[in-house]
Amino acid sequence: MLVTIPITDPGVSLRDALTAALGSEGEAAWLIARGGVWVNGRRVRDPDVRLPVDATVVVQRPPDGIYRDPVVTSAMILYEDADLIALDKPIDTYVEATPWDAEGHLRAALAHFLEVRDGSAPPLHLAHRLDRDTSGVLLLSKAPDVNAALQRAFREGAVRKTYLALCAGLPAFDEIEIETGHGRGRGGVFRVFPHEEIGRALPQGGTVKAMRTRLRVVRRMDDAALACATPLTGRTHQIRLHLAFLGHPLIGDVKYGGPSTWRGVVVQHHHLHAWRLELPHPRSGTALIIESPAPTWANLPDAKTLLAR
Incomplete structure:
Protein backbone atom coordinates (compact mmCIF):
# COMPACT_ATOMS: atom_id res chain seq x y z
CA MET A 1 0.00 0.00 0.00
CA ARG A 61 3.34 -0.98 3.61
CA PRO A 62 2.93 -4.74 3.08
CA PRO A 63 0.11 -5.47 0.62
CA ASP A 64 -1.42 -7.91 3.12
CA GLY A 65 -0.56 -5.77 6.15
CA ILE A 66 1.83 -8.39 7.58
CA TYR A 67 5.49 -7.78 8.41
CA ARG A 68 7.36 -11.06 8.37
CA ASP A 69 10.29 -11.91 10.61
CA PRO A 70 11.60 -15.32 9.51
CA VAL A 71 14.00 -17.28 11.67
CA VAL A 72 16.63 -19.65 10.30
CA THR A 73 17.46 -22.77 12.30
CA SER A 74 20.08 -25.47 11.80
CA ALA A 75 17.29 -27.89 10.82
CA MET A 76 16.60 -25.77 7.73
CA ILE A 77 20.10 -26.28 6.29
CA LEU A 78 19.99 -28.85 3.49
CA TYR A 79 23.62 -28.45 2.39
CA GLU A 80 26.61 -26.36 3.41
CA ASP A 81 30.28 -26.07 2.55
CA ALA A 82 32.78 -23.21 2.53
CA ASP A 83 31.23 -21.74 -0.65
CA LEU A 84 27.54 -22.57 -0.60
CA ILE A 85 24.60 -22.97 1.73
CA ALA A 86 21.16 -24.31 0.83
CA LEU A 87 18.07 -23.77 2.95
CA ASP A 88 14.76 -25.57 3.10
CA LYS A 89 12.68 -22.44 2.55
CA PRO A 90 9.32 -22.38 4.32
CA ILE A 91 6.20 -20.87 2.80
CA ASP A 92 5.17 -17.29 3.61
CA THR A 93 8.70 -15.89 3.59
CA TYR A 94 10.40 -13.44 1.27
CA VAL A 95 13.93 -14.33 0.22
CA GLU A 96 15.20 -10.73 -0.01
CA ALA A 97 14.21 -7.17 0.85
CA THR A 98 10.90 -5.84 -0.44
CA PRO A 99 9.98 -2.20 -1.10
CA TRP A 100 8.13 -2.12 2.22
CA ASP A 101 10.56 -4.07 4.38
CA ALA A 102 14.36 -4.19 4.40
CA GLU A 103 14.51 -6.50 7.42
CA GLY A 104 11.98 -9.33 7.21
CA HIS A 105 13.52 -11.65 4.64
CA LEU A 106 15.35 -14.97 4.61
CA ARG A 107 18.76 -13.70 3.53
CA ALA A 108 18.87 -11.35 6.53
CA ALA A 109 17.66 -14.13 8.84
CA LEU A 110 20.38 -16.44 7.54
CA ALA A 111 23.02 -13.77 8.09
CA HIS A 112 21.85 -13.42 11.69
CA PHE A 113 21.92 -17.20 12.20
CA LEU A 114 25.48 -17.49 10.86
CA GLU A 115 26.65 -14.53 12.94
CA VAL A 116 25.32 -16.16 16.11
CA ARG A 117 26.67 -19.59 15.15
CA ASP A 118 30.08 -18.60 13.77
CA GLY A 119 30.73 -15.15 15.23
CA SER A 120 30.37 -13.44 11.84
CA ALA A 121 28.37 -13.80 8.66
CA PRO A 122 29.95 -14.05 5.20
CA PRO A 123 28.60 -11.98 2.31
CA LEU A 124 25.53 -13.90 1.20
CA HIS A 125 24.39 -13.88 -2.43
CA LEU A 126 21.15 -15.45 -3.67
CA ALA A 127 21.86 -17.86 -6.51
CA HIS A 128 18.18 -17.80 -7.48
CA ARG A 129 14.85 -16.73 -6.02
CA LEU A 130 11.64 -18.36 -4.88
CA ASP A 131 8.25 -16.70 -4.52
CA ARG A 132 6.99 -15.92 -1.03
CA ASP A 133 4.66 -18.93 -0.98
CA THR A 134 6.94 -21.38 -2.80
CA SER A 135 8.77 -23.72 -0.44
CA GLY A 136 11.86 -25.87 -0.92
CA VAL A 137 15.52 -25.64 -1.93
CA LEU A 138 16.98 -22.13 -1.86
CA LEU A 139 20.68 -21.82 -2.68
CA LEU A 140 22.99 -18.99 -1.62
CA SER A 141 26.73 -18.44 -2.00
CA LYS A 142 28.99 -17.60 0.94
CA ALA A 143 32.10 -16.77 -1.12
CA PRO A 144 32.03 -13.85 -3.60
CA ASP A 145 34.64 -15.46 -5.86
CA VAL A 146 32.22 -18.26 -6.86
CA ASN A 147 29.35 -15.95 -7.78
CA ALA A 148 30.34 -15.53 -11.42
CA ALA A 149 30.57 -19.29 -12.02
CA LEU A 150 27.35 -19.89 -10.12
CA GLN A 151 25.40 -17.32 -12.11
CA ARG A 152 26.88 -18.62 -15.35
CA ALA A 153 25.65 -22.13 -14.51
CA PHE A 154 22.12 -20.84 -13.98
CA ARG A 155 22.25 -18.62 -17.07
CA GLU A 156 23.61 -21.31 -19.40
CA GLY A 157 21.22 -24.07 -18.32
CA ALA A 158 23.72 -26.16 -16.35
CA VAL A 159 21.36 -26.11 -13.36
CA ARG A 160 18.35 -28.41 -13.32
CA LYS A 161 15.45 -27.42 -11.06
CA THR A 162 12.59 -29.80 -10.32
CA TYR A 163 9.41 -28.60 -8.65
CA LEU A 164 6.36 -30.38 -7.29
CA ALA A 165 3.11 -28.70 -8.29
CA LEU A 166 -0.42 -29.51 -7.17
CA CYS A 167 -2.69 -28.25 -9.93
CA ALA A 168 -6.45 -28.04 -10.30
CA GLY A 169 -8.27 -30.48 -12.55
CA LEU A 170 -6.98 -33.51 -14.42
CA PRO A 171 -4.55 -32.75 -17.27
CA ALA A 172 -5.09 -34.66 -20.50
CA PHE A 173 -1.34 -34.98 -21.00
CA ASP A 174 1.07 -37.29 -19.18
CA GLU A 175 4.11 -35.26 -20.19
CA ILE A 176 4.43 -32.05 -22.15
CA GLU A 177 7.02 -29.40 -23.00
CA ILE A 178 5.52 -25.98 -23.58
CA GLU A 179 7.11 -22.81 -24.93
CA THR A 180 5.36 -19.44 -24.98
CA GLY A 181 6.21 -15.79 -24.61
CA HIS A 182 6.58 -14.13 -21.20
CA GLY A 183 6.28 -10.49 -20.17
CA ARG A 184 4.28 -7.96 -18.22
CA GLY A 185 0.80 -6.97 -19.32
CA ARG A 186 -0.42 -3.39 -19.31
CA GLY A 187 -1.34 -3.62 -15.63
CA GLY A 188 2.18 -4.75 -14.71
CA VAL A 189 1.18 -8.34 -13.97
CA PHE A 190 3.20 -11.10 -15.64
CA ARG A 191 1.35 -12.98 -18.35
CA VAL A 192 1.73 -15.52 -21.13
CA PHE A 193 2.17 -14.21 -24.68
CA PRO A 194 1.76 -16.23 -27.90
CA HIS A 195 4.91 -17.93 -29.11
CA GLU A 196 5.01 -15.83 -32.28
CA GLU A 197 5.27 -12.64 -30.19
CA ILE A 198 8.64 -13.61 -28.65
CA GLY A 199 11.01 -10.70 -29.25
CA ARG A 200 8.24 -8.11 -29.66
CA ALA A 201 8.80 -4.84 -27.82
CA LEU A 202 6.25 -4.13 -25.09
CA PRO A 203 4.65 -0.66 -24.77
CA GLN A 204 5.56 -0.50 -21.07
CA GLY A 205 9.19 -1.42 -21.74
CA GLY A 206 11.14 -4.63 -22.30
CA THR A 207 10.40 -7.36 -24.78
CA VAL A 208 8.45 -10.61 -24.83
CA LYS A 209 10.91 -13.33 -23.82
CA ALA A 210 10.82 -17.07 -24.46
CA MET A 211 9.49 -19.21 -21.59
CA ARG A 212 9.82 -23.00 -21.71
CA THR A 213 8.71 -25.59 -19.14
CA ARG A 214 8.62 -29.40 -19.05
CA LEU A 215 5.70 -30.90 -17.11
CA ARG A 216 5.05 -34.51 -16.14
CA VAL A 217 1.97 -35.74 -14.31
CA VAL A 218 3.03 -37.88 -11.35
CA ARG A 219 -0.33 -38.70 -9.80
CA ARG A 220 -3.97 -37.99 -10.67
CA MET A 221 -6.52 -37.56 -7.90
CA ASP A 222 -10.27 -36.99 -8.10
CA ASP A 223 -10.07 -33.24 -8.57
CA ALA A 224 -6.37 -32.38 -8.85
CA ALA A 225 -3.07 -33.69 -10.14
CA LEU A 226 0.45 -33.74 -8.81
CA ALA A 227 3.01 -32.79 -11.44
CA CYS A 228 6.78 -32.52 -11.71
CA ALA A 229 7.75 -29.24 -13.33
CA THR A 230 11.16 -28.44 -14.77
CA PRO A 231 11.62 -24.83 -15.93
CA LEU A 232 13.99 -24.75 -18.90
CA THR A 233 14.13 -20.95 -18.79
CA GLY A 234 14.16 -18.72 -15.74
CA ARG A 235 11.16 -16.40 -16.04
CA THR A 236 9.29 -14.95 -13.08
CA HIS A 237 6.25 -17.07 -12.06
CA GLN A 238 7.04 -19.39 -14.97
CA ILE A 239 5.51 -22.63 -13.67
CA ARG A 240 2.49 -20.82 -12.27
CA LEU A 241 1.87 -19.07 -15.58
CA HIS A 242 2.25 -22.16 -17.73
CA LEU A 243 -0.04 -24.31 -15.60
CA ALA A 244 -2.68 -21.56 -15.63
CA PHE A 245 -2.27 -21.21 -19.40
CA LEU A 246 -2.90 -24.95 -19.79
CA GLY A 247 -6.08 -24.65 -17.75
CA HIS A 248 -4.69 -26.25 -14.59
CA PRO A 249 -3.59 -23.45 -12.22
CA LEU A 250 -1.95 -24.30 -8.93
CA ILE A 251 -4.24 -25.06 -6.00
CA GLY A 252 -4.27 -21.84 -3.97
CA ASP A 253 -2.81 -19.64 -6.71
CA VAL A 254 -5.64 -17.10 -6.82
CA LYS A 255 -3.39 -14.58 -8.61
CA TYR A 256 -3.47 -16.76 -11.72
CA GLY A 257 -6.92 -18.29 -11.42
CA GLY A 258 -6.31 -21.13 -8.99
CA PRO A 259 -8.99 -22.15 -6.46
CA SER A 260 -8.87 -20.57 -3.01
CA THR A 261 -10.45 -23.62 -1.42
CA TRP A 262 -9.72 -27.30 -1.95
CA ARG A 263 -11.78 -30.16 -0.57
CA GLY A 264 -13.71 -27.77 1.63
CA VAL A 265 -10.64 -26.14 3.19
CA VAL A 266 -9.44 -22.59 2.56
CA VAL A 267 -5.98 -22.69 0.95
CA GLN A 268 -3.77 -19.83 2.14
CA HIS A 269 -0.81 -20.43 -0.19
CA HIS A 270 -0.20 -21.82 -3.65
CA HIS A 271 1.04 -25.41 -3.74
CA LEU A 272 4.45 -25.27 -5.39
CA HIS A 273 7.61 -26.79 -3.92
CA ALA A 274 11.22 -26.57 -5.15
CA TRP A 275 12.01 -30.24 -4.57
CA ARG A 276 15.40 -30.79 -6.21
CA LEU A 277 18.35 -28.72 -7.43
CA GLU A 278 21.13 -30.27 -9.52
CA LEU A 279 24.22 -28.26 -10.50
CA PRO A 280 27.99 -28.42 -10.89
CA HIS A 281 29.74 -27.04 -7.83
CA PRO A 282 30.95 -23.55 -8.86
CA ARG A 283 34.47 -24.17 -7.54
CA SER A 284 35.18 -27.87 -8.07
CA GLY A 285 32.74 -28.72 -10.85
CA THR A 286 31.59 -31.78 -8.89
CA ALA A 287 27.95 -32.73 -9.48
CA LEU A 288 25.83 -31.51 -6.60
CA ILE A 289 22.27 -32.67 -5.87
CA ILE A 290 20.26 -30.95 -3.15
CA GLU A 291 16.78 -32.12 -2.20
CA SER A 292 14.06 -30.88 0.11
CA PRO A 293 11.55 -33.28 1.69
CA ALA A 294 8.25 -33.36 -0.21
CA PRO A 295 5.52 -31.30 1.50
CA THR A 296 2.54 -33.00 3.11
CA TRP A 297 0.18 -31.90 0.33
CA ALA A 298 2.23 -33.89 -2.20
CA ASN A 299 1.36 -37.13 -0.37
CA LEU A 300 4.51 -38.89 -1.60
CA PRO A 301 5.63 -41.58 0.88
CA ASP A 302 8.29 -42.74 -1.59
CA ALA A 303 9.05 -39.52 -3.44
CA LYS A 304 12.37 -40.50 -5.00
CA THR A 305 11.04 -43.71 -6.56
CA LEU A 306 7.89 -42.10 -7.92
CA LEU A 307 9.53 -38.95 -9.20
CA ALA A 308 12.37 -40.81 -10.93
CA ARG A 309 9.98 -42.61 -13.27
Whole structure:
Protein backbone atom coordinates (compact mmCIF):
# COMPACT_ATOMS: atom_id res chain seq x y z
CA MET A 1 0.00 0.00 0.00
CA LEU A 2 1.45 3.36 -1.05
CA VAL A 3 1.06 6.73 0.62
CA THR A 4 2.68 9.76 -1.03
CA ILE A 5 3.51 12.74 1.16
CA PRO A 6 4.53 16.03 -0.51
CA ILE A 7 6.92 18.19 1.55
CA THR A 8 6.19 21.91 1.87
CA ASP A 9 8.29 22.74 4.93
CA PRO A 10 11.97 22.95 3.90
CA GLY A 11 14.44 21.38 6.30
CA VAL A 12 11.87 19.32 8.20
CA SER A 13 13.16 15.98 9.44
CA LEU A 14 11.85 12.77 7.95
CA ARG A 15 10.55 11.74 11.35
CA ASP A 16 8.59 14.96 11.87
CA ALA A 17 7.19 15.02 8.34
CA LEU A 18 6.02 11.44 8.60
CA THR A 19 4.60 11.94 12.11
CA ALA A 20 2.58 14.93 10.91
CA ALA A 21 1.25 13.06 7.91
CA LEU A 22 0.41 9.82 9.73
CA GLY A 23 -0.56 11.24 13.11
CA SER A 24 1.63 8.80 14.97
CA GLU A 25 5.30 9.16 15.90
CA GLY A 26 5.50 5.48 16.77
CA GLU A 27 4.20 4.39 13.38
CA ALA A 28 6.55 6.84 11.66
CA ALA A 29 9.55 5.44 13.55
CA TRP A 30 8.50 1.86 12.78
CA LEU A 31 8.07 2.47 9.05
CA ILE A 32 11.46 4.19 8.80
CA ALA A 33 13.19 1.43 10.79
CA ARG A 34 11.70 -1.32 8.61
CA GLY A 35 12.83 0.45 5.45
CA GLY A 36 9.39 1.24 4.06
CA VAL A 37 10.04 4.95 3.51
CA TRP A 38 11.43 6.31 0.24
CA VAL A 39 12.55 9.86 -0.47
CA ASN A 40 12.77 10.86 -4.13
CA GLY A 41 12.95 7.19 -5.13
CA ARG A 42 15.61 6.20 -2.57
CA ARG A 43 15.08 4.12 0.57
CA VAL A 44 15.92 6.26 3.64
CA ARG A 45 16.29 4.79 7.12
CA ASP A 46 17.66 7.83 8.97
CA PRO A 47 14.77 9.51 10.82
CA ASP A 48 16.79 12.71 11.28
CA VAL A 49 17.55 13.32 7.59
CA ARG A 50 16.41 16.80 6.51
CA LEU A 51 14.09 17.03 3.55
CA PRO A 52 14.21 19.64 0.78
CA VAL A 53 10.98 21.43 -0.06
CA ASP A 54 10.58 19.59 -3.34
CA ALA A 55 11.03 16.14 -1.78
CA THR A 56 8.42 13.44 -2.32
CA VAL A 57 8.13 10.92 0.48
CA VAL A 58 6.54 7.59 -0.36
CA VAL A 59 5.49 5.18 2.37
CA GLN A 60 5.19 1.49 1.43
CA ARG A 61 3.34 -0.98 3.61
CA PRO A 62 2.93 -4.74 3.08
CA PRO A 63 0.11 -5.47 0.62
CA ASP A 64 -1.42 -7.91 3.12
CA GLY A 65 -0.56 -5.77 6.15
CA ILE A 66 1.83 -8.39 7.58
CA TYR A 67 5.49 -7.78 8.41
CA ARG A 68 7.36 -11.06 8.37
CA ASP A 69 10.29 -11.91 10.61
CA PRO A 70 11.60 -15.32 9.51
CA VAL A 71 14.00 -17.28 11.67
CA VAL A 72 16.63 -19.65 10.30
CA THR A 73 17.46 -22.77 12.30
CA SER A 74 20.08 -25.47 11.80
CA ALA A 75 17.29 -27.89 10.82
CA MET A 76 16.60 -25.77 7.73
CA ILE A 77 20.10 -26.28 6.29
CA LEU A 78 19.99 -28.85 3.49
CA TYR A 79 23.62 -28.45 2.39
CA GLU A 80 26.61 -26.36 3.41
CA ASP A 81 30.28 -26.07 2.55
CA ALA A 82 32.78 -23.21 2.53
CA ASP A 83 31.23 -21.74 -0.65
CA LEU A 84 27.54 -22.57 -0.60
CA ILE A 85 24.60 -22.97 1.73
CA ALA A 86 21.16 -24.31 0.83
CA LEU A 87 18.07 -23.77 2.95
CA ASP A 88 14.76 -25.57 3.10
CA LYS A 89 12.68 -22.44 2.55
CA PRO A 90 9.32 -22.38 4.32
CA ILE A 91 6.20 -20.87 2.80
CA ASP A 92 5.17 -17.29 3.61
CA THR A 93 8.70 -15.89 3.59
CA TYR A 94 10.40 -13.44 1.27
CA VAL A 95 13.93 -14.33 0.22
CA GLU A 96 15.20 -10.73 -0.01
CA ALA A 97 14.21 -7.17 0.85
CA THR A 98 10.90 -5.84 -0.44
CA PRO A 99 9.98 -2.20 -1.10
CA TRP A 100 8.13 -2.12 2.22
CA ASP A 101 10.56 -4.07 4.38
CA ALA A 102 14.36 -4.19 4.40
CA GLU A 103 14.51 -6.50 7.42
CA GLY A 104 11.98 -9.33 7.21
CA HIS A 105 13.52 -11.65 4.64
CA LEU A 106 15.35 -14.97 4.61
CA ARG A 107 18.76 -13.70 3.53
CA ALA A 108 18.87 -11.35 6.53
CA ALA A 109 17.66 -14.13 8.84
CA LEU A 110 20.38 -16.44 7.54
CA ALA A 111 23.02 -13.77 8.09
CA HIS A 112 21.85 -13.42 11.69
CA PHE A 113 21.92 -17.20 12.20
CA LEU A 114 25.48 -17.49 10.86
CA GLU A 115 26.65 -14.53 12.94
CA VAL A 116 25.32 -16.16 16.11
CA ARG A 117 26.67 -19.59 15.15
CA ASP A 118 30.08 -18.60 13.77
CA GLY A 119 30.73 -15.15 15.23
CA SER A 120 30.37 -13.44 11.84
CA ALA A 121 28.37 -13.80 8.66
CA PRO A 122 29.95 -14.05 5.20
CA PRO A 123 28.60 -11.98 2.31
CA LEU A 124 25.53 -13.90 1.20
CA HIS A 125 24.39 -13.88 -2.43
CA LEU A 126 21.15 -15.45 -3.67
CA ALA A 127 21.86 -17.86 -6.51
CA HIS A 128 18.18 -17.80 -7.48
CA ARG A 129 14.85 -16.73 -6.02
CA LEU A 130 11.64 -18.36 -4.88
CA ASP A 131 8.25 -16.70 -4.52
CA ARG A 132 6.99 -15.92 -1.03
CA ASP A 133 4.66 -18.93 -0.98
CA THR A 134 6.94 -21.38 -2.80
CA SER A 135 8.77 -23.72 -0.44
CA GLY A 136 11.86 -25.87 -0.92
CA VAL A 137 15.52 -25.64 -1.93
CA LEU A 138 16.98 -22.13 -1.86
CA LEU A 139 20.68 -21.82 -2.68
CA LEU A 140 22.99 -18.99 -1.62
CA SER A 141 26.73 -18.44 -2.00
CA LYS A 142 28.99 -17.60 0.94
CA ALA A 143 32.10 -16.77 -1.12
CA PRO A 144 32.03 -13.85 -3.60
CA ASP A 145 34.64 -15.46 -5.86
CA VAL A 146 32.22 -18.26 -6.86
CA ASN A 147 29.35 -15.95 -7.78
CA ALA A 148 30.34 -15.53 -11.42
CA ALA A 149 30.57 -19.29 -12.02
CA LEU A 150 27.35 -19.89 -10.12
CA GLN A 151 25.40 -17.32 -12.11
CA ARG A 152 26.88 -18.62 -15.35
CA ALA A 153 25.65 -22.13 -14.51
CA PHE A 154 22.12 -20.84 -13.98
CA ARG A 155 22.25 -18.62 -17.07
CA GLU A 156 23.61 -21.31 -19.40
CA GLY A 157 21.22 -24.07 -18.32
CA ALA A 158 23.72 -26.16 -16.35
CA VAL A 159 21.36 -26.11 -13.36
CA ARG A 160 18.35 -28.41 -13.32
CA LYS A 161 15.45 -27.42 -11.06
CA THR A 162 12.59 -29.80 -10.32
CA TYR A 163 9.41 -28.60 -8.65
CA LEU A 164 6.36 -30.38 -7.29
CA ALA A 165 3.11 -28.70 -8.29
CA LEU A 166 -0.42 -29.51 -7.17
CA CYS A 167 -2.69 -28.25 -9.93
CA ALA A 168 -6.45 -28.04 -10.30
CA GLY A 169 -8.27 -30.48 -12.55
CA LEU A 170 -6.98 -33.51 -14.42
CA PRO A 171 -4.55 -32.75 -17.27
CA ALA A 172 -5.09 -34.66 -20.50
CA PHE A 173 -1.34 -34.98 -21.00
CA ASP A 174 1.07 -37.29 -19.18
CA GLU A 175 4.11 -35.26 -20.19
CA ILE A 176 4.43 -32.05 -22.15
CA GLU A 177 7.02 -29.40 -23.00
CA ILE A 178 5.52 -25.98 -23.58
CA GLU A 179 7.11 -22.81 -24.93
CA THR A 180 5.36 -19.44 -24.98
CA GLY A 181 6.21 -15.79 -24.61
CA HIS A 182 6.58 -14.13 -21.20
CA GLY A 183 6.28 -10.49 -20.17
CA ARG A 184 4.28 -7.96 -18.22
CA GLY A 185 0.80 -6.97 -19.32
CA ARG A 186 -0.42 -3.39 -19.31
CA GLY A 187 -1.34 -3.62 -15.63
CA GLY A 188 2.18 -4.75 -14.71
CA VAL A 189 1.18 -8.34 -13.97
CA PHE A 190 3.20 -11.10 -15.64
CA ARG A 191 1.35 -12.98 -18.35
CA VAL A 192 1.73 -15.52 -21.13
CA PHE A 193 2.17 -14.21 -24.68
CA PRO A 194 1.76 -16.23 -27.90
CA HIS A 195 4.91 -17.93 -29.11
CA GLU A 196 5.01 -15.83 -32.28
CA GLU A 197 5.27 -12.64 -30.19
CA ILE A 198 8.64 -13.61 -28.65
CA GLY A 199 11.01 -10.70 -29.25
CA ARG A 200 8.24 -8.11 -29.66
CA ALA A 201 8.80 -4.84 -27.82
CA LEU A 202 6.25 -4.13 -25.09
CA PRO A 203 4.65 -0.66 -24.77
CA GLN A 204 5.56 -0.50 -21.07
CA GLY A 205 9.19 -1.42 -21.74
CA GLY A 206 11.14 -4.63 -22.30
CA THR A 207 10.40 -7.36 -24.78
CA VAL A 208 8.45 -10.61 -24.83
CA LYS A 209 10.91 -13.33 -23.82
CA ALA A 210 10.82 -17.07 -24.46
CA MET A 211 9.49 -19.21 -21.59
CA ARG A 212 9.82 -23.00 -21.71
CA THR A 213 8.71 -25.59 -19.14
CA ARG A 214 8.62 -29.40 -19.05
CA LEU A 215 5.70 -30.90 -17.11
CA ARG A 216 5.05 -34.51 -16.14
CA VAL A 217 1.97 -35.74 -14.31
CA VAL A 218 3.03 -37.88 -11.35
CA ARG A 219 -0.33 -38.70 -9.80
CA ARG A 220 -3.97 -37.99 -10.67
CA MET A 221 -6.52 -37.56 -7.90
CA ASP A 222 -10.27 -36.99 -8.10
CA ASP A 223 -10.07 -33.24 -8.57
CA ALA A 224 -6.37 -32.38 -8.85
CA ALA A 225 -3.07 -33.69 -10.14
CA LEU A 226 0.45 -33.74 -8.81
CA ALA A 227 3.01 -32.79 -11.44
CA CYS A 228 6.78 -32.52 -11.71
CA ALA A 229 7.75 -29.24 -13.33
CA THR A 230 11.16 -28.44 -14.77
CA PRO A 231 11.62 -24.83 -15.93
CA LEU A 232 13.99 -24.75 -18.90
CA THR A 233 14.13 -20.95 -18.79
CA GLY A 234 14.16 -18.72 -15.74
CA ARG A 235 11.16 -16.40 -16.04
CA THR A 236 9.29 -14.95 -13.08
CA HIS A 237 6.25 -17.07 -12.06
CA GLN A 238 7.04 -19.39 -14.97
CA ILE A 239 5.51 -22.63 -13.67
CA ARG A 240 2.49 -20.82 -12.27
CA LEU A 241 1.87 -19.07 -15.58
CA HIS A 242 2.25 -22.16 -17.73
CA LEU A 243 -0.04 -24.31 -15.60
CA ALA A 244 -2.68 -21.56 -15.63
CA PHE A 245 -2.27 -21.21 -19.40
CA LEU A 246 -2.90 -24.95 -19.79
CA GLY A 247 -6.08 -24.65 -17.75
CA HIS A 248 -4.69 -26.25 -14.59
CA PRO A 249 -3.59 -23.45 -12.22
CA LEU A 250 -1.95 -24.30 -8.93
CA ILE A 251 -4.24 -25.06 -6.00
CA GLY A 252 -4.27 -21.84 -3.97
CA ASP A 253 -2.81 -19.64 -6.71
CA VAL A 254 -5.64 -17.10 -6.82
CA LYS A 255 -3.39 -14.58 -8.61
CA TYR A 256 -3.47 -16.76 -11.72
CA GLY A 257 -6.92 -18.29 -11.42
CA GLY A 258 -6.31 -21.13 -8.99
CA PRO A 259 -8.99 -22.15 -6.46
CA SER A 260 -8.87 -20.57 -3.01
CA THR A 261 -10.45 -23.62 -1.42
CA TRP A 262 -9.72 -27.30 -1.95
CA ARG A 263 -11.78 -30.16 -0.57
CA GLY A 264 -13.71 -27.77 1.63
CA VAL A 265 -10.64 -26.14 3.19
CA VAL A 266 -9.44 -22.59 2.56
CA VAL A 267 -5.98 -22.69 0.95
CA GLN A 268 -3.77 -19.83 2.14
CA HIS A 269 -0.81 -20.43 -0.19
CA HIS A 270 -0.20 -21.82 -3.65
CA HIS A 271 1.04 -25.41 -3.74
CA LEU A 272 4.45 -25.27 -5.39
CA HIS A 273 7.61 -26.79 -3.92
CA ALA A 274 11.22 -26.57 -5.15
CA TRP A 275 12.01 -30.24 -4.57
CA ARG A 276 15.40 -30.79 -6.21
CA LEU A 277 18.35 -28.72 -7.43
CA GLU A 278 21.13 -30.27 -9.52
CA LEU A 279 24.22 -28.26 -10.50
CA PRO A 280 27.99 -28.42 -10.89
CA HIS A 281 29.74 -27.04 -7.83
CA PRO A 282 30.95 -23.55 -8.86
CA ARG A 283 34.47 -24.17 -7.54
CA SER A 284 35.18 -27.87 -8.07
CA GLY A 285 32.74 -28.72 -10.85
CA THR A 286 31.59 -31.78 -8.89
CA ALA A 287 27.95 -32.73 -9.48
CA LEU A 288 25.83 -31.51 -6.60
CA ILE A 289 22.27 -32.67 -5.87
CA ILE A 290 20.26 -30.95 -3.15
CA GLU A 291 16.78 -32.12 -2.20
CA SER A 292 14.06 -30.88 0.11
CA PRO A 293 11.55 -33.28 1.69
CA ALA A 294 8.25 -33.36 -0.21
CA PRO A 295 5.52 -31.30 1.50
CA THR A 296 2.54 -33.00 3.11
CA TRP A 297 0.18 -31.90 0.33
CA ALA A 298 2.23 -33.89 -2.20
CA ASN A 299 1.36 -37.13 -0.37
CA LEU A 300 4.51 -38.89 -1.60
CA PRO A 301 5.63 -41.58 0.88
CA ASP A 302 8.29 -42.74 -1.59
CA ALA A 303 9.05 -39.52 -3.44
CA LYS A 304 12.37 -40.50 -5.00
CA THR A 305 11.04 -43.71 -6.56
CA LEU A 306 7.89 -42.10 -7.92
CA LEU A 307 9.53 -38.95 -9.20
CA ALA A 308 12.37 -40.81 -10.93
CA ARG A 309 9.98 -42.61 -13.27
